[in-house]
Amino acid sequence: MAKDISYEAVMSRKNEIMKNAIGIDYELFESGGIAFDYERMMREAGYSLDEIQEIQGSTGVGNTPILEMRNLTALARKYAPKGKGARIFIKDEAANPSGSFKARRAANAVYHAKRMGYKGVIAATSGNYGAAVASQAAMAGLKCIVVQECYDSKMVGQPEILEKQRVCEAYGAEVVQLSVGPELFYTFLLLLEETGYFNASLYTPFGIAGVETLGYELVMQFRERLGKDPDKVLITHAGGGNVTGTARGIIKSGAENVEVVGASVDLSGLHMASDYDFNRKSFTTGHTGFGIPFATWPDRADVPRNAARPLRYLDRYIFVKQGEVFYITEALSVLEGIERGPAGNTSLTAAFALSQEMDENQTIIVQETEYTGAGKHPMPQISFAKQNGIEILFGDSEDEVPGKNIIFPDSPGRIKVRDFDLDKARASYVRNAIKNYDKKEINKGDFDFIVKDAKSNDDFVSGILNELEVTVK
């Protein structure tokens, strides 16, 4: 009998489809409540650092160079108080096959899929991860389907996403393109069911463990080059995998005093599921539209338990403006002679501002760059923004309104650190946990888990629970 493929029927088969497509029995790690055994999941369902280094090494992933941004540092010092202006470094992840750090996540996922006997892999992504999975699948001889949200209802595509379509097809993948809407997940489930392929989700333990090598490698290279650990590591934050994997790798390197700083492009006010807003943003990732929801509730992903849990690892979270990131992308080209990004330069923009509040003898490292080219470059992205009625101005970056204008700083001195209060994110996380599990009473295990998952403390969490009239047994 043919299966019912109506929206409701397919969504109701979600758990069964996912279990077959990932091959992880998440029940093993569950407690029956809010808590689950995160570390056990990472240990038993993932791979060890040594194994991952070997898997990645065999496909040419990793060991990317660290480059010092001497001119950007000099420019930061021009605007910093005397004696301030930390040295800025970048890890040139664009040197990976497929041109971004996402190759690390994909290498692991595709290796695992092949080992488990899957004939192909599917990934739901409009970003660099699609290119990475397609590239790795090509090397492994597996079939590959990439599902992307690409067009608005007038079939106008984001130039950056159109480029991702091209590059995925260049690596031999099938690209299924959709108009705006979260029901992409329905098409994704249908494809998993039809093909029996592996769900190369961004959020499995394999994917996240794949990023651990980035944090580990970065510290090792830094020690070799400078004889010390970096003071701050800057990470562009969207879905949380980049922050989580990198921070876990840093911990595994034994670097205890490194501050982990996330950075996102401020897109507040734009609705991520809006057909109209879709083409009025100039960043398709690395922005607050993913960064905040995934920090405050990671288990919204396409797997039952997300291995990316950014709030556990973030020491600080900074917002930058669209105009500032394009500005720093230009600076990287004309002052450092390296054309990369733009989305990957979100954390570089934050680093430029943050450097100015640090001492000259301190160091800051931006842990990624990404490839650039047609569609995915300041020129086509600003040109596209103009076509969509976005005003392009010079002035104070503070005045930028996402969806209305992009303001290039009229001086590099305008690029400022804007801290997002992580306690706000922690409070939202606690509220989401209680709401999603619909609890009036939780046990000590759930309480301890929440404290840990929110990188918080007993008093803070108790305070929020009191507000919600939730008791701890």
Added chain:
Amino acid sequence: MEVAKKGDWVQIHQIVLKPEERAEHLPEDTKRVPLELWVKGFAQNEAKIGEEIQIETVTGRKMVGELFAINPKYIHDFGDYVPELTKIDMQLKNELFGGEK
């Protein structure tokens, strides 16, 4: 009228969900329009643009939809020239190396 022959590389279009079939809790502008899909593959029969056609994708899947394009080209490029970027470049160089004419 363009006609696709069997074996041609084509792009098809499908309506996945009509507006009334869409998920709850969507913004109004998204709820008003259908969820659409485009995918490429090899034509399995002859058809004109807009007519129904079956394709086989590169992974070997068979799909039916309305013929949207034959040998669909990539349309993204570097866009129109953006003089504001040149202004930024000149400003940056002047900031750091200014005065050395």
